[in-house]
Amino acid sequence: MYLLEVFGQKILLECGLYQGRREESIQRNCCFPFAPSSLDAVVLSHAHLDHCGNLPNLTKQGFTGSIYCTFATRSLASIMLEDSANIQRSDAEFVSKQRAKRGQPPVEPLYTSTDAEMAIRQFVAVGYDRPVRVANGVTVTFRDAGHILGSAQVVLDLRDPSSSQRSRYLFTGDIGRGRDLILRDPQPVENVDYLQIESTYGGREHQSKDTAAEMLRTALQTLERGGKVIVPAFSVGRTQQFVYALNQFSRENKLPDAPIFVDSPLSVNATEVHRLHPECFNEETYKFLRDVASPFEMGNLTYIRDVEQSKKLNTLQGPAIIISASGMAEAGRVRHHLANHIGNPENLILFIGYCAEHTLGHQILSGKSPVNIFGEPHEVKARVLLVDYLSGHADRSELLDHVRRISGPLRKIFVVHGEEEQSLALAEALEKMKPHAKVIVPRRGEAHEC
The missing domain is CATH 3.60.15.10 (Ribonuclease Z/Hydroxyacylglutathione hydrolase-like)
Incomplete structure (x- = not known):
């Protein structure tokens, strides 16, 4: 302030x-x-x-x-x-x-x-x-x-x-x-x-769009191997950008067939607010909204508010993308998903934004292992990747x-x-x-x- x-x-x-x-x-x-x-x-x-x-x-x-x-x-x-x-x-x-x-x-x-x-x-x-x-x-x-x-x-x-x-x-x-x-x-x-x-x-300089897109495609190969992609994402802005990016990949047939979940009540509410304010959209997004459909909807995309639905993801078999807050992994449901999946080398932890010092996200990106989640040590065996083009x-x-x-x-x-x-x-x-x-x-x- x-x-x-x-x-x-x-x-x-x-x-x-x-x-x-x-x-x-x-x-x-x-x-x-x-x-x-x-x-x-x-x-x-x-x-x-x-x-x-x-x-x-x-x-x-x-x-x-x-x-x-x-x-x-x-x-x-x-x-x-x-x-x-x-x-x-x-x-x-x-x-x-x-x-x-x-x-x-x-x-x-x-x-x-x-x-x-x-x-x-x-x-x-x-x-x-x-x-x-x-x-x-x-x-x-x-x-x-x-x-x-x-x-x-x-x-x-x-x-x-x-x-x-x-x-x-x-x-x-x-x-x-x-x-x-x-x-x-x-x-x-x-x-x-x-x-x-x-x-x-x-x-600092961000990755170029081409570099970031290639890294994102590489990340999504995790799904083809049967792994899960856990995406810590800010509820406002970053979640909507990432969903829109996945929508574009899907329309270009570049997205492997796997369920996608946005598991955060705040992210769901924020996405609803985005739908109410098209005056903030650029021309391309406004045209997409007018001529095609909502950029925040796909057939394989599920938004989750309910706690019990969220818990069911813990036993989900097969590949999936789970997007959950918070972006720095300091709070929210993403910590549960990290605790469940960070120890599996078949999985990927995909960060799509800034993580401040002293946060769990920063520790994971810095290569620290084990990391402390809910008071328990967890070995970081999953792959970790940062794609900052969506910053x-x-x-x-x-x-x-x-x-x-x-x-x-x-x-x-x-x-x-x-x-x-x-x-x-x-x-x-x-x-x-x-x-x-x-x-x-x-x-x-x-x-x-x-």
């Missing part, structure tokens, strides 16, 4: 959950470095939990103002926050049981379903390219970011009430790669004075291309939302590309003036 102080007012950009080591996460998520009641507005770029997941706690602690976002973001955030509240409750119950064994008092969840519902009531949905006044002298316009459904870059037009001096501040949120299977490309923004840009892949984040070259398309003086550039190595790499490249701009990599808790 980023706190902007403008003309004596406080505007919060994002309010996400910090996801890392348990003790640090608890400390950082429960306490805010400001009084929530002092905020004038919150502006949200998209509905991933690392951007919106702590909003119920913010409103519970006293924020009563409006939370501005796009229509699709409001729809997605509604289901994301409800799901997050259920996870908070389950985690608190688990920890409380462990503490009870040691004679310690129980813990409370960070927030409840009721808190999530109250936060959603404060959402104000705004269409793309439609300016909205969020504070005195501050107007926000959302431009497409191409990251997930409803994602937006936040354009803040600032006009000093005392002097009528104007400036424009652009917060990119998370920027997509462009040429997405489903979504429109990120929009360029004009007349920008100050830029705040993400750097998730600020020093929702622009890589280094794509981030730089996006900045090239931004017009205006660009007096200062703030590089955020990335591991230190990635942020510094992007900052170095931006300094060379924009020598007249002051490029800053802010540290947590630092304040900077524009």
Whole structure:
């Protein structure tokens, strides 16, 4: 989250959950470095939990103002926050049981379903390219970011009430790669004075489309050998992209005949939300939807909400593709599937996105074995593969291309939302590309003036 102080007012950009080591996460998520009641507005770029997941706690602690976002973001955030509240409750119950064994008092969840519902009531949905006044002298316009459904870059037009001096501040949120299977490309923004840009892949390049497609075909050969493909995938964005990619393979007769399961209630709900917001689709997907059928449906595809149906997958014989959340394998049903299948060399664990440090997904990708799942060690004997072409984040070259398309003086550039190595790499490249701009990599808790 980023706190902007403008003309004596406080505007919060994002309010996400910090996801890392348990003790640090608890400390950082429960306490805010400001009084929530002092905020004038919150502006949200998209509905991933690392951007919106702590909003119920913010409103519970006293924020009563409006939370501005796009229509699709409001729809997605509604289901994301409800799901997050259920996870908070389950985690608190688990920890409380462990503490009870040691004679310690129980813990409370960070927030409840009721808190999530109250936060959603404060959402104000705004269409793309439609300016909205969020504070005195501050107007926000959302431009497409191409990251997930409803994602937006936040354009803040600032006009000093005392002097009528104007400036424009652009917060990119998370920027997509462009040429997405489903979504429109990120929009360029004009007349920008100050830029705040993400750097998730600020020093890395993704695989080419051809390389990734070949790797994916190789991965699917696992099915021909009778193995199972376990796909940890984020419920929002990545699951829908992967299903659409499988749909395309199927229509081209390149997909082996095997059942496909999306085993995640949140993924099922998120897919339903995608169907409700075709205004976010690119032209190809919109045409597919209009002329053929839903890109998220196939004859051999089953969506699973029910727990008992999910458990039946444990005894499923023969090849199958099981797509399940979470993408970093830190929570959700995918951990059960990993526990059941990671020890079989005939199977494949296919990661299709970023896994942060300290997560189970990162450990598996790093070659660690055994790994700890539900408190038990599991030897990693299955093949492990990363196909990052479906990543929702622009890589280094794509981030730089996006900045090239931004017009205006660009007096200062703030590089955020990335591991230190990635942020510094992007900052170095931006300094060379924009020598007249002051490029800053802010540290947590630092304040900077524009």
